[in-house]
Amino acid sequence: MPSKKDEPNIRYKGVENAAANLSTEEIEPSTLENIDFAFYDFINGTMNNMATRTDGWGKVKVMWATAERSFLAKDDRDVLDPDGTLKLPLIAIERTGINKSLTRKGSYYGLSATNIDDPNRFGRVVLARKIVRDKTNNFTVADNRKKYGNVTRTPRRQSYYPDKVNKKVVYETLSMPLPVSVVVNYTVVTRTNYVQQMNDLIAPFVTLGSSINCFSIEKAGHKYEAFLQESFTFQNNIASMETESRTFQTAINFDVIGYLIGEAPNGERPKIIKKENAVEVKIGREHVIFGDIPPYGDGKSFYRD
Numbered sequence: 001m002p003s004k005k006d007e008p009n010i011r012y013k014g015v016e017n018a019a020a021n022l023s024t025e026e027i028e029p030s031t032l033e034n035i036d037f038a039f040y041d042f043i044n045g046t047m048n049n050m051a052t053r054t055d056g057w058g059k060v061k062v063m064w065a066t067a068e069r070s071f072l073a074k075d076d077r078d079v080l081d082p083d084g085t086l087k088l089p090l091i092a093i094e095r096t097g098i099n100k101s102l103t104r105k106g107s108y109y110g111l112s113a114t115n116i117d118d119p120n121r122f123g124r125v126v127l128a129r130k131i132v133r134d135k136t137n138n139f140t141v142a143d144n145r146k147k148y149g150n151v152t153r154t155p156r157r158q159s160y161y162p163d164k165v166n167k168k169v170v171y172e173t174l175s176m177p178l179p180v181s182v183v184v185n186y187t188v189v190t191r192t193n194y195v196q197q198m199n200d201l202i203a204p205f206v207t208l209g210s211s212i213n214c215f216s217i218e219k220a221g222h223k224y225e226a227f228l229q230e231s232f233t234f235q236n237n238i239a240s241m242e243t244e245s246r247t248f249q250t251a252i253n254f255d256v257i258g259y260l261i262g263e264a265p266n267g268e269r270p271k272i273i274k275k276e277n278a279v280e281v282k283i284g285r286e287h288v289i290f291g292d293i294p295p296y297g298d299g300k301s302f303y304r305d
Contacts, residue, residue, distance in 0.1 A: 027176065027261075029270050030222045032098070035184050035258040038219035039226065040064060040093055043188060047208075051089050051192070051200040060201065061087075065094045088247065089192040089201060096253075097185040104257055105181035123178040124273070132170040132276060139168035139279060168279040177270045179259035188252045198248045202232065205252050217256070229253040 043049075044062040051060050143166075188205070192198045205228065209215045213228040233251040262270035 038217040135170040
């Protein structure tokens with residue numbers, strides 16, 4: 001049974017400190033740069049392709065696209081020969097397109113989804129929800145005391161035991177910005193001097209994903225789905241009778257289904273919002289609002305708060 005000293009805590013009539021019931025926590029945004037880094041790290045680190053080079057068996061250099069040779073000469077001198085030509089074998093990655101597809105997307109679709117909590121510009125999606133036990137219990141106790149008076153003197157009654165379904169339930173809800181699905185296209189180009197080197201490099205790509213063409217990549221806590229396209233495009237110049245050196249080149253295309261959360265540097269950092277719902281609204285009477293004294297009665301009249 002509650003004691004007299006617990007009386008102030010039991011008489012709970014509303015959501016106290018309503019402004020304090022809303023808090024935010026910043027999360028790592030998912031941007032196009034994140035998707036690029038995830039794909040690059042997978043090709044460069046996870047696959048770690050190797051081939052027989054002029055100095056023996058070793059790792060093949062992986063580059064993000066192909067920069068100007070003047071920049072490469074200053075940035076990484078091991079990429080170029082003394083005469084300024086690229087050292088082969090070499091793997092280059094290029095982002096070739098971005099498609100906001102309506103057929104290849106995630107679970108959330110626009111602002112019409114049923115699990116969107118806030119109909120703002122991008123909307124929010126609910127991550128989790130739980131019952132705030134102590135505050136919900138306070139409403140139950142307050143209703144019991146209001147209905148039965150001093151329940152400690154009422155036989156077979158308890159303040160913390162409701163006699164009906166409690167509809168004044170306080171929930172704590174976690175929500176995050178709605179993710180926007182995008183399909184990012186990449187082309188991986190392998191260039192070698194010999195057929196043996198090309199065979200060594202494209203074999204891991206052919207067997208990627210085993211009997212299927214799907215695999216996952218991740219960066220900064222975000223995971224994306226990547227799909228290997230069926231055809232490999234050969235762009236060799238061995239049939240040419242020109243004086244240029246013979247090279248073997250193969251283009252391999254990938255589609256990455258990713259998602260964007262927030263607007264990167266052009267918007268606010270995405271946040272996980274934690275808030276509690278209001279279960280009871282009370283409007284004070286006019287006399288109470290302005291602090292008037294009851295104009296009649298012998299001290300027995302009162303205005304309820």
